[in-house]
Amino acid sequence: MVSSFNNILSFRMKLISNLLLILIPFSNSFAQHSDSIVVRKIYDEALLKGNSYKNLEYLCKKIGPRQNGSENSKKAVDWVKKQMEQYGLDQISLQEVSVPVWLRGTKEKAYIIDNKEKIDVPICALGNSLSTPNGGITSEVIEVKDFRELKQLDTTFIKGKIVFFNQIFDPAIIETSDAYLKVLNQRLNGASQAAKYGAVGVIIRSLTPSIDNLPHTGIVEYDVALPKIPVAAISTKAAEDLSKRLQQRKLPTVKFHFEQKCETLSNQTGHNIIGEIKGEKQNEVILLAAHLDSWDLGEGAHDDGVGCIQILETLRIFKKLGFKPKHTIRVVMFADEENQLSGAKKYAEIAAKKSAETYIAALETDLGGFTPRGFTIDTQQKSLQEIEEWSSIFRQYGADKFVKKETKGSDIHWLRNQNTILIDYKPDTQRYFDIHHTALDTFEQVNKRELELGTASIAALVYLIDKTQ
């Protein structure tokens, strides 16, 4: 009997497991099908009735650039709060952040002195740079590609001179954000490295693959153990001209002059803005991150007005389509990403004290508002196969490049742990660094459709994560 019972049991088990084998794919494909329908609704809402473009226009044109401590930065916080209220979010709050304040001052001046000729060139001070002394700095120029080359020079040769870092943004690297990271240290650390050897000022080649007349700003990080010297970025066209003149003439017939009147004031109070739709599991959070501050040049459109608008619009779409999320969907627009990440640090500090809250996922959008390509997924939890299941839904929308690797998002990196899926939204970035941190980062550079497609991709992925986690 036992044996026969076992046989029957074994037969039944086989039957059930075979049935399961048949049914599981069906249930998967059924779930996929119903997900596809919701995703289509999200895209339709973003493309046909979206607020992305008009909101971005308001942020860029009615408010403008949003540097730490500026009147605009306060106006922007007020306006975002009002938008969140209008969209009927469950909770809206402001988090006070002590932000550093740096002012560019009057427009910078610079020229090359080549024998008796003076050639004006476009520069801009780097964020946090010192002012030049009254009357500016005029000096011979030492051109180097990188720190290694600088280190090999005779120290006496550098003393009292301007060091010119002319490392190019490598056009052969396909991902522009990778090429950017390869040259970033000349902007971050060039000033201190040159000061170590007695330089009086530093000029860096702007971080862009484009050869044009736009100087690109961005933060300099002074080494506290070293003297601080003024540093500015020069346009790539002028950098090439300066380099050519230095090669053609023998030193010291070529000199450089630059003047900037920037200053660092005492810290002010800025704000992280937080808006959320509460989930059934209120303490399990999906975080959407962007930064509301921007450089003073341009209008902070692609960097990162676009990101703020996209995550705000994600919440509006969720409300509009009547989604009741399982997890709390929380948008945070951080203060001060561009200077010292004080907004992200403050948020992390407070979050660490709320032991009841856990983060299911955190998605950052800070790579511009161009055509969506996909997402970078940083996870120890999800298998490649599970990620590919998500990505397949995005194939018809052209946003299906899901890559499993470490994310770069500067406002969410503190959340890297075993339990949180970190995500960077990846638009096409081929033209991003042409305008990054320049006067050209304006509303006009954002294409309505590309922006809306990006919004839809983000909202759709948030929907899928909320549903499947």
Added chain:
Amino acid sequence: MVSSFNNILSFRMKLISNLLLILIPFSNSFAQHSDSIVVRKIYDEALLKGNSYKNLEYLCKKIGPRQNGSENSKKAVDWVKKQMEQYGLDQISLQEVSVPVWLRGTKEKAYIIDNKEKIDVPICALGNSLSTPNGGITSEVIEVKDFRELKQLDTTFIKGKIVFFNQIFDPAIIETSDAYLKVLNQRLNGASQAAKYGAVGVIIRSLTPSIDNLPHTGIVEYDVALPKIPVAAISTKAAEDLSKRLQQRKLPTVKFHFEQKCETLSNQTGHNIIGEIKGEKQNEVILLAAHLDSWDLGEGAHDDGVGCIQILETLRIFKKLGFKPKHTIRVVMFADEENQLSGAKKYAEIAAKKSAETYIAALETDLGGFTPRGFTIDTQQKSLQEIEEWSSIFRQYGADKFVKKETKGSDIHWLRNQNTILIDYKPDTQRYFDIHHTALDTFEQVNKRELELGTASIAALVYLIDKTQ
């Protein structure tokens, strides 16, 4: 013995087949690896030493728009020929084509008459359209979405009036080129359809998802059996304004006036330009197609200056890297794609007589110079798996979206047969129809890096096809 011999044989066969199973993937991956190295060289040449951007600048800025019969179209042929000579191609020839000549004449004028108010609106005559009578046409307006709606109207209601086709370019369709094909018939056939019911003129909403002030030209195809009436495109913003006024007021208080002075001259001689690198198998051809003609508005940059530059640059890269192709790599820049495809027809007619020549593949690039996404592959020969093998090489370049389906390329569609692989180059087209056939289709709208990446993708695929076919 026999049995034992058979056993040994069977064992040997197994061993061999197992070895093959081990070795084949190696040899495949070895081939893939060496292909990857060559592809990388192609990208480096295009990105670091490319001529694409400066050539496009010359074509757009030193020559300009290249309408059939224009002086510019002749200059462009001469210039391309000179470039081909400079690149040391094996054969360069011109093919005479009788091209239709249509002139826009003095700038079009149009306004809405709303009670006593006159509101100027931007329009442009469609290519091949009739002129309006002296003094223009002033009439009541009948707005319809499509031919079905037109057909349902009372004929007496249409007689003597202007029909306004206001079908929107659907923003919910993700592929803009699909959305374009869905509304194209209002531009191609709207005039004849309205004339059938006695309309005196036609205004069509410009074929673009963007809401702006730019009218978009393009060809009208008159039905020879029906009366010909003048037709113009109106900007989308003005179309929406006109539609709103028509809905708000009762007819006939809203009227429309338009004037255009276009004319059709007798045919002239244009040219297809052909340049090639001869292959070992001289009569087996890989054809690269683009069109050198353009509309008179703008500079014919994205449409299709970019395509011409990319295929020209493909030959330059082949020469520069010293490739000796197995098949003849032939570039054809066709005359008159925009009007009657007379260039493609002439080429096809002559090709049909050269029975010794066969076409391995034909690739067309005529969807703009934006970031590459991949290729549409139209083939009865190649399996999906073989195509995926190609596409895997393009993954790191972001150009790996290889879709097996019918291509749209208007200059190569006559080659659709069992033996030829037809290919459309697919860049990102989200912003393409914002500028398509408008005054904004200028050099400034093309991004250097995106153009060069497109060139490299095309050259790399041509290399792979030549090698593997």
